[in-house]
Amino acid sequence: MKGIRRLAEHLDISIGTVSRALNGKPDVNEETRRRVLEAAERLGYVANQSGRALRKGATGVIGFMMQTGPEITGQGDIFFMSVFDGVQTVLARHKLDLVALLCSSEEDPDDYLKRMVARGFADGIILSATRRYDARFEFLARQKLPFITLGRSLTDVGQPWIDLDFEGMAEMSVERLVKAGHREIGFVWPHGDLNLGYIFVERCREALARHGLSLSEDHIFRTNPNEAGGYAVARNITASSRPPTAIILVNETLVAGLYRGLEEVGLRPGRDIAIIGRQSPQARFLSPRLTGFELSLRDLGIALAESLLSTMPAYANLYPQAMRRKLWPMALVEGESG
Amino acid sequence: MKGIRRLAEHLDISIGTVSRALNGKPDVNEETRRRVLEAAERLGYVANQSGRALRKGATGVIGFMMQTGPEITGQGDIFFMSVFDGVQTVLARHKLDLVALLCSSEEDPDDYLKRMVARGFADGIILSATRRYDARFEFLARQKLPFITLGRSLTDVGQPWIDLDFEGMAEMSVERLVKAGHREIGFVWPHGDLNLGYIFVERCREALARHGLSLSEDHIFRTNPNEAGGYAVARNITASSRPPTAIILVNETLVAGLYRGLEEVGLRPGRDIAIIGRQSPQARFLSPRLTGFELSLRDLGIALAESLLSTMPAYANLYPQAMRRKLWPMALVEGESG
DNA sequence: TCGGTTTCCGTAAACGTTTACGATCCTATT
DNA sequence: AATAGGATCGTAAACGTTTACGGAAACCGA
Numbered sequence: 001m002k003g004i005r006r007l008a009e010h011l012d013i014s015i016g017t018v019s020r021a022l023n024g025k026p027d028v029n030e031e032t033r034r035r036v037l038e039a040a041e042r043l044g045y046v047a048n049q050s051g052r053a054l055r056k057g058a059t060g061v062i063g064f065m066m067q068t069g070p071e072i073t074g075q076g077d078i079f080f081m082s083v084f085d086g087v088q089t090v091l092a093r094h095k096l097d098l099v100a101l102l103c104s105s106e107e108d109p110d111d112y113l114k115r116m117v118a119r120g121f122a123d124g125i126i127l128s129a130t131r132r133y134d135a136r137f138e139f140l141a142r143q144k145l146p147f148i149t150l151g152r153s154l155t156d157v158g159q160p161w162i163d164l165d166f167e168g169m170a171e172m173s174v175e176r177l178v179k180a181g182h183r184e185i186g187f188v189w190p191h192g193d194l195n196l197g198y199i200f201v202e203r204c205r206e207a208l209a210r211h212g213l214s215l216s217e218d219h220i221f222r223t224n225p226n227e228a229g230g231y232a233v234a235r236n237i238t239a240s241s242r243p244p245t246a247i248i249l250v251n252e253t254l255v256a257g258l259y260r261g262l263e264e265v266g267l268r269p270g271r272d273i274a275i276i277g278r279q280s281p282q283a284r285f286l287s288p289r290l291t292g293f294e295l296s297l298r299d300l301g302i303a304l305a306e307s308l309l310s311t312m313p314a315y316a317n318l319y320p321q322a323m324r325r326k327l328w329p330m331a332l333v334e335g336e337s338g
Numbered sequence: 339m340k341g342i343r344r345l346a347e348h349l350d351i352s353i354g355t356v357s358r359a360l361n362g363k364p365d366v367n368e369e370t371r372r373r374v375l376e377a378a379e380r381l382g383y384v385a386n387q388s389g390r391a392l393r394k395g396a397t398g399v400i401g402f403m404m405q406t407g408p409e410i411t412g413q414g415d416i417f418f419m420s421v422f423d424g425v426q427t428v429l430a431r432h433k434l435d436l437v438a439l440l441c442s443s444e445e446d447p448d449d450y451l452k453r454m455v456a457r458g459f460a461d462g463i464i465l466s467a468t469r470r471y472d473a474r475f476e477f478l479a480r481q482k483l484p485f486i487t488l489g490r491s492l493t494d495v496g497q498p499w500i501d502l503d504f505e506g507m508a509e510m511s512v513e514r515l516v517k518a519g520h521r522e523i524g525f526v527w528p529h530g531d532l533n534l535g536y537i538f539v540e541r542c543r544e545a546l547a548r549h550g551l552s553l554s555e556d557h558i559f560r561t562n563p564n565e566a567g568g569y570a571v572a573r574n575i576t577a578s579s580r581p582p583t584a585i586i587l588v589n590e591t592l593v594a595g596l597y598r599g600l601e602e603v604g605l606r607p608g609r610d611i612a613i614i615g616r617q618s619p620q621a622r623f624l625s626p627r628l629t630g631f632e633l634s635l636r637d638l639g640i641a642l643a644e645s646l647l648s649t650m651p652a653y654a655n656l657y658p659q660a661m662r663r664k665l666w667p668m669a670l671v672e673g674e675s676g
Numbered sequence: 677t678c679g680g681t682t683t684c685c686g687t688a689a690a691c692g693t694t695t696a697c698g699a700t701c702c703t704a705t706t
Numbered sequence: 707a708a709t710a711g712g713a714t715c716g717t718a719a720a721c722g723t724t725t726a727c728g729g730a731a732a733c734c735g736a
Contacts, residue, residue, distance in 0.1 A: 003692055014716045019694055029714060046456030050397070051692030053388035054721045068422040084406040088442040097454075100438035104426040116435075118384030120722095227623045256594070260623035282620060285565045285598035341722055352686045357724055367684060389722030392691045458692095 007045050011035060022047065053120065062091055062098050062308065063122035065113060067129060069105030078281055079252070079297060080128075083150075086301020087126070094315060096123075110135050117143055124308050126150060130161075131193045148308040150300075153195050160307045162300065165327040166196055166250060169293050170203035172332055173276045177246045178211050180338075182274060186244030187215070188233055188258075190225035190251050200250040219244055223254065230254030234261025237273075245273060246338060252278035252292075259286055274338030278330075289335030300328055345383050349373060360385065391458065400429055400436050400646065401460035403451060405467055407443030416619055417590070417635060418466075421488075424639020425464070432653060434461075448473050455481055462646050464488060468499075469531045486646040488638075491533050498645045500638065503665040504534055504588060507631050508541035510670055511614045515584045516549050518676075520612060524582030525553070526571055526596075528563035528589050538588040557582055561592065568592030572599025575611075583611060584676060590616035590630075597624055612676030616668075627673030638666055 001009060008015040013032065020028045021036035039045075053059040064087070066080060080100075088098050101121070103112040109129075113136050116122070123146070127136055130151035140147045141157035149161045177185055187204055189197045205215040221236055223229035233254070237243055249255055255277045262269060269275045270288045277283065279294035303323060309315040310322035339347060346353040351370065358366045359374035377383075391397040402425065404418060418438075426436050439459070441450040447467075451474050454460070461484070465474055468489030478485045479495035487499045515523055525542055527535045543553040559574055561567035571592070575581055587593055593615045600607060607613045608626045615621065617632035641661060647653040648660035 004694095005692080015693085016695080016717075017715055020715085023694075025695090027714060032714085044452065044456065046453055047694095048392075048692050049457035049459055050388045050391040051721090052694075054386075054392055054692080054723085055694045057721075059388070068419050068426065081406050084440050085443055088406065088440065089444065092442065092444070098440050100440060102422050102426065102436050102438055104430065105423055106427065106430070114382065115384055118382065119387035121387055227619050231623055256620055257623040260625050263625050281565050282594055285569055285595040287598050287601050342724095343722080353723085354687075354725080355685055358685085361724075363725090365684060370684085385724095386722050389691090390724075392693085392722080393724045395691075 003048055003051070004045070007036070007039060007043060010043070011039055058123050058314070059121065060096055061122045062087070062096055062124045062126065062305075063101045063116065064098060064126045065101040065103060065109075065116075065128065067105060067109065068102045082297035083301040083304070086298040086303075087305040088301075089298075090302055090305035090309070094309070094318075101125075110139065114139060117145060124148075124312055126304055126308060130195050132195050132198055133193075134195075146308060146312045148304055148311070150304060151195060152199070160311060160324040162304055162307065162323070162326050162328055164196070164295065165329050166200045167203045167327065169250070169330055170200055170248075171207050172293075173248045174204055174207035174211075176332075177248070177274060177276065177338065178208075178213070180246075180274065182244075182246040183213060184219065184242055184244045184246070185213075185215075186219045186221055186237060186240075186247045188221050188223060188230075188247060188249045188251070188254070190229065190254075191222055192225070196250060204248065216242075218242070221247075225251050225253045227254055227257030227260075230257030230259075231261040233258055234265055234267070237262075238265045238267075247273065247275050249275070249277035249292075252280040252283060255280075255283055255286065255290060255292075269337040270335075276338045279333055286335075286337075288337050291335040291338045292333060293330035294333045295328060295330045303328070341386055341389070342383070345374070345377060345381060348381070349377055396461050396652070397459065398434055399460045400425070400434055400462045400464065400643075401439045401454065402436060402464045403439040403441060403447075403454075403466065405443060405447065406440045420635035421639040421642070424636035424641075425643040426639075427636075428640055428643035428647070432647070439463075448477065452477060455483060462486075462650055464642055464646060468533050470533050470536055471531075472533075484646060484650045486642060486649070488642060489533055490537070498649060498662040500642055500645065500661070500664045500666055502534070502633065503667050504538045505541045505665065507588070507668055508538055508586075509545050510631075511586045512542055512545035512549075514670075515586070515612060515614065515676065516546075516551070518584075518612065520582075520584040521551060522557065522580055522582045522584070523551075523553075524557045524559055524575060524578075524585045526559045526561060526568075526585060526587045526589070526592070528567065528592075529560055530563070534588060542586065554580075556580070559585075563589050563591045565592055565595030565598075568595030568597075569599040571596055572603055572605070575600075576603045576605075585611065585613050587613070587615035587630075590618040590621060593618075593621055593624065593628060593630075607675040608673075614676045617671055624673075624675075626675050629673040629676045630671060631668035632671045633666060633668045641666070 004015050004018055008018045017028060018036055021033040091098055101116050103109050125140060125145060125147040127147060127149040130149050130153045132154055134153040134155045137153060137155045137157045147159055149159060152161055152163045187201055189201055208215050218240060221233045223233050267273045277290055277292040279292045283290045283292060306319050306322040310319035342353050342356055346356045355366060356374050359371040429436055439454050441447050463478060463483060463485040465485060465487040468487050468491045470492055472491040472493045475491060475493045475495045485497055487497060490499055490501045525539055527539055546553050556578060559571045561571050605611045615628055615630040617630045621628045621630060644657050644660040648657035
């Protein structure tokens with residue numbers, strides 16, 4: 001005898017009443033409810049996930065899809081750990097759990113998501129690493145599964161999203177560098193089809209144009225979004241026919257490699273070449289100190305969760321004013337690098 | 339009409355046969371099986387996770403428990419992404435999926451694990467961030483749930499484990515530094531109750547003793563396992579009454595902060611103070627180059643998965659020779675820091 | 677031709693919950 | 707005292723699978 005049946009037998013009441021008591025239904029005597037809760041606590045009973053999900057059609061789980069593998073796509077590492085923490089503080093209020101759906105680098109993300117959804121794993125999904133065109137959006141919309149994306153895409157099915165304000169970052173970075181006299185500005189654009197790169201470069205191009213400058217293609221340095229990629233950029237800069245005097249990094253994952261590479265070719269950030277990037281726990285301890293954009297990852301996680309819940313029928317009324325779509329602001333923290 | 343019933347109706351055969359066909363049972367005509375598989379593919383049918391788990395008592399999911407939050411416990415960031423990738427290559431062979439069970443920094447890990455297990459989430463668990471005494475081991479053993487730990491603990495319930503060879507690292511580091519003439523060696527020990535710190539410091543003490551040296555308590559620098567923690571250590575070193583001439587870091591997460599801190603107090607690694615740590619993607623681009631220990635994270639993940647499977651009745655025969663307990667070797671990669 | 681196998685498939689029970697429905701008892705009102 | 711209505715609980719169906727069991731047809735050897 002297991003599960004709720006055991007608990008019911010132990011208390012000598014029916015399993016229906018036990019279930020109602022545990023789920024806070026109104027039609028159960030308060031004294032009985034107390035007894036049930038007490039016994040459940042003592043026997044360590046927790047409702048079996050599969051049985052409950054099967055009956056209710058809801059799992060109580062929110063999935064955060066992310067890619068695994070040595071070369072992380074776009075955002076780095078500790079980035080997610082902080083966002084998760086924010087998401088969870090919201091989910092915990094509703095007894096929802098967060099799990100990371102880990103798509104192997106060997107599997108197609110679209111296939112992976114399909115499998116997870118068909119399995120009925122999660123009641124809601126958070127998508128990251130959004131691509132220029134992202135079939136996952138359409139798929140989830142067809143499945144009528146609530147989801148939110150961390151990042152935009154040209155594929156738009158009307159779902160809520162939150163994205164970092166790369167537009168603002170582009171404008172401010174260019175503005176700052178031009179004002180400091182730079183005319184040859186380089187842009188580091190990670191390989192892959194992530195949408196953020198397109199947005200960023202495009203807005204940089206516009207900002208340059210406003211000053212009568214044009215963005216030449218050989219000032220766009222495409223590379224891998226990791227330290228090795230940053231290292232490679234340093235070489236490419238010096239090999240360039242018109243070496244840029246300033247570099248803007250849209251990613252935060254490769255700045256350490258870039259620093260190292262620049263040092264090896266005798267360029268010191270802030271003195272010989274200006275660098276503007278993104279702040280991160282790692283970047284805080286670079287030398288010379290990085291000039292870059294910063295944001296609260298935990299708050300971002302909170303906003304993501306609240307927006308997602310606001311699209312889920314069961315929780316929508318609790319978050320009436322949650323933001324549906326938002327460019328998440330980033331603040332420039334001045335260092336010595338540019 | 340949904341699920342397997344829809345598929346069966348569509349093919350005009352019984353749901354029993356459909357299920358058998360999909361699950362590769364022998365007693366089904368090959369022609370029928372082909373039709374079923376083809377139709378399933380075309381309609382995008384995947385068995386519902388809850389229904390299947392309820393009936394089979396198995397979920398087809400392996401859980402990897404990890405803590406979230408801005409200060410990661412012990413191992414960093416990209417560390418896990420690489421390990422995951424290794425785990426998944428093994429799991430994929432058996433159509434098992436890996437999910438990360440994300441324990442919020444606000445919740446007690448023991449409680450969290452209990453909830454996840456009671457829910458019946460996973461058929462097997464991989465535990466990381468093992469503590470000096472870890473109640474999770476006993477709990478999982480009582481539940482008879484297969485699990486493996488990445489890390490040891492004084493709590494030992496006979497489960498398989500794989501742990502980095504901190505013993506070897508301690509011995510080799512001390513040996514190398516003593517040979518280079520160092521007599522005052524400092525050790526960075528992250529805050530928290532992770533077991534690895536105890537093992538490491540103890541073995542260092544023994545290695546020192548072999549050379550007639552003793553490890554004085556004020557040469558043990560306890561700090562947070564992140565960059566800020568490394569930064570703080572630099573200050574504490576100079577404030578010490580007998581400043582060490584060499585430092586060994588058991589963690590890989592704080593070396594960047596330490597470098598920065600040392601620079602600010604005018605100490606250059608490799609010239610003014612020796613540093614031995616752990617290699618990582620980030621560390622590869624430090625300057626001066628770090629001397630540190632390196633390992634294949636992907637292979638580690640593969641070994642973890644194979645060992646776990648070998649303890650699960652359904653897969654045990656496939657991995658008869660999987661290692662049950664293993665100190666995972668690390669190789670010293672010489673840099674310029676020590 | 678006939679009994680015995682094999683091959684294939686349908687039926688129905690089970691997994692652990694939740695919840696609609698109805699039954700029972702009690703209280704209050706007329 | 708009769709009745710209405712509320713409070714509380716038990717019963718049983720349903721969720722979507724898998725699988726033990728048994729039956730029907732086909733096949734095979736004597």
